[in-house]
Amino acid sequence: MGHKRGKIVTLVDVAAKVGVSRMTVSKVMRDVGNISEETRLRVKRAADELGYLPNSLAGSLSSRKSRMVGVIIPSMSDIVFSEVLSGVTAVLRPRGFHTFIGESHFDPDVEAGLIREMLSLQPAGLLLNGGTARSRDAQRLLEKRNCPAIQLWDCDNTDLDFSVGPSHAEAGHLVAMHFLARGLRRIAYVGAELEKDLCARSRYVALRLSLAAAGVELVEVTSETTPRQAATGRTLTQQLMRADPDTQAIHYLNDAMALGGLSYLHEAGIAVPGQISVVGFNGTSIPNTVRTRLTTIDMQRTAIGEMAAHALLTMLANANTERSWRATLHLVQGNTTTAV
Amino acid sequence: MGHKRGKIVTLVDVAAKVGVSRMTVSKVMRDVGNISEETRLRVKRAADELGYLPNSLAGSLSSRKSRMVGVIIPSMSDIVFSEVLSGVTAVLRPRGFHTFIGESHFDPDVEAGLIREMLSLQPAGLLLNGGTARSRDAQRLLEKRNCPAIQLWDCDNTDLDFSVGPSHAEAGHLVAMHFLARGLRRIAYVGAELEKDLCARSRYVALRLSLAAAGVELVEVTSETTPRQAATGRTLTQQLMRADPDTQAIHYLNDAMALGGLSYLHEAGIAVPGQISVVGFNGTSIPNTVRTRLTTIDMQRTAIGEMAAHALLTMLANANTERSWRATLHLVQGNTTTAV
DNA sequence: TGAGGCGATGTTATCGATAACACCATAACG
C-alpha cells in the first residue's frame, strides 16, 4: 500500500519526549491555558520532529465539540447547488470547520438517512437544502439533535433554527408581475421533476395563483421523467409551441431549461423578446457568458451559502439568535437578441 | 435555538433499559457476534424507543476505523470537479462512507493544510485531485498517513497508492495528432491559469512537444489573471485572431473556454470547422445541449470518480492491491456548424 | 463421563484526547 501501518504518534509520545505531562502538550497544541514560552517552544518542536498530528476524533469525543458541519443538497452535479456549497465552505474552512456533504437527490428517505448518519458524526451544525420534502423520520431525528440546523435555499420553510434563501413563492409572484406588467396573457410554464422539488413547485404554484388573480390561466408543460436540463427545455418548448403557437411568455424552471428553450425558439424563427418573452431562474453565468442575455432571477447562490455559514457561526458563538435571512430577489433583465 | 441541549442517549441507557451489558447493545447495533433473536429484538426496540443514535466518533476512536473519506478538489464551482465528486459519493455513500470535501483552489499550501486537517480526522482514505502541485509539507504529511490515498484525475502522477484518471500528456498528444492528421500547421493553444493547474499545463506541454516533433510551432495565448471560463476564451480568441488571422486550429484548455471562442469566431464570420478547427477538453454537456457540437476529449468525469471510490474500497478490503487505472481518452468529434 | 465445541453474554482494558480541578512555587501585599 505504501502507507505506514506503524505506530501512531500521540500526545503521550510528545509529552514523554519533552518530559512534561500530556495535558501540557494538549494545551500547547490548542493554544489555551498558561504555558511558559519555553516549554511551549520545546513542545512545538518535539511535536514537529515526531510528526505529531492531533486526533480530532478523540478531541471531539472528549470535549463534546466537533468542527464538522453536515450539508445536504439535492445534487452536486447541478452547478446551482455546488455554488451554494462553495459559499458555505469558503466561510467555514478558514475558521477551522469541515463540511461533509450528502446528496439527497430530492428523495425524502435518502435525506432522512443522511441526517441520521450526519448526526451520528456529532456535527457542530447541519445545513439542509430546501426542495426536498422533510419526512417524518427526518423530523424526529432533527428533534433529537443537539446542534443548530439551518434551512438553506428556502426562507419560506421555518422549521429549523434559521432559514437562508429566497422566498420561492415571492419569486413566482415576481415573474407573474413581470409578465402582467407587459400586458402578456398567454403564459406558459416549462419545468421538470416538479413532484420532487418543492422549491420549484412553490414558484410554479405562486406563478399560477398570481396569474389567476389577474384572470390569466397558466399553461403548464412539464415532465417528471426527464432531467431539468437544456435538452428537456428544448423538447418541452417545441411541444408547447406546437400545441399553442400563440404563447406570449414562458417561465422556465431554471436557466438551463430556458437556454434549451431559447435554442428551439431561435431555430423556429421566433423572436425573443420580440414575439415571446422568456424568464429563467437562477442567474447562472452559463447563458450570459456567450451571446445570449437571458432574463432571469438572480439567486446569488454563493452569497446564500456564505450567509448560511455565517448564521451557523453566530449561533455557535452565542446560542440565542433566532431569525432568518431572506435573500432579495433580483429580476435581471436581458434581451435575447441573438441565437444560442 | 430549538434544539435540545439535554441528556444524550448512549449505549448505557439502552443497555440499562433492556437489562443487558452495553457490549451486547453494541453488537446488536453493528450486527456482529452471536446475539439471540430475542435480545436482538428487545435491544432494537429499546434503542428505537429511546431514540438512541450511535456516536460514530466514539466508535471510530475505539475501533481505530472510520468511515470518512476526505476528498480534495481544486474547486467546487467548476462543474468538472463536482461531477467527479458526485461519482465518488455515489459509490461511497451506499456503502456507509461519508465524504468530506476540501477546495484547494490550485494552491499547494491550502492543499497541504487540507491534508493535515483531513488526516487529523482519521479518515478511511484520501482522494486527492490532480492539478495542484504537491508541496513538501503535503508530502511529509502523506508519508505519515495510515490510510490509503488515491490520486484522482491524473494517472501520470503515481506518488500515491493508486491513480485514477487520464494521462494528460497523452491527451495533449492526441490533440496534436488530430490536428497534424488534418494537415493543419498554424496551431494555437488558448488557456488560463496554467501556472496553477499542472494537469492543464501537462496537456499544453505535450501538445507543444508533439507538434514540435513534427516541425510545427505552437502559438500560445494564455492569461494568468482571468478565470478559465467562456468570457476569457472569447477575449483570448479575439486577441489571437487579430494577431494571427491565418490560424488554422485552436486547442482550448476546456470546453467552457472553447465555447467562448466559438462565440467569437462565429461572430467574426469564421467558419468552424471549415476555416478553423477547434478542440476543447472535458466533454461537458453544456456546449452540446444546445446547438453547438464541439470537438472535445470526453473525460468521463463521473466514471473517474466512481472508479476512484471503487479502488479505495478494494484497498480497504484487501490491503495488497497496488495499481492504477488509466482512463481511456475519447476524442469526440463534433462539427460546429451553427452559432453559439 | 469428561473433554471439547459452541452459542450467548459479560469483563476489562483501551482508544487519544480534554475538562475540571488540584497543586506548588514565587511574587505581591498589607
Next chain:
DNA sequence: CGTTATGGTGTTATCGATAACATCGCCTCA
C-alpha cells in the same frame, strides 16, 4: 511574616464506544 494572587504544570475522571478475551450453561461424542 502570614495571606492571597497567579502563573505554570500535573492528576483524575470522563467521553462513548469496541477488541479481545473470559465466562457459563448446555449439548455432543468418543
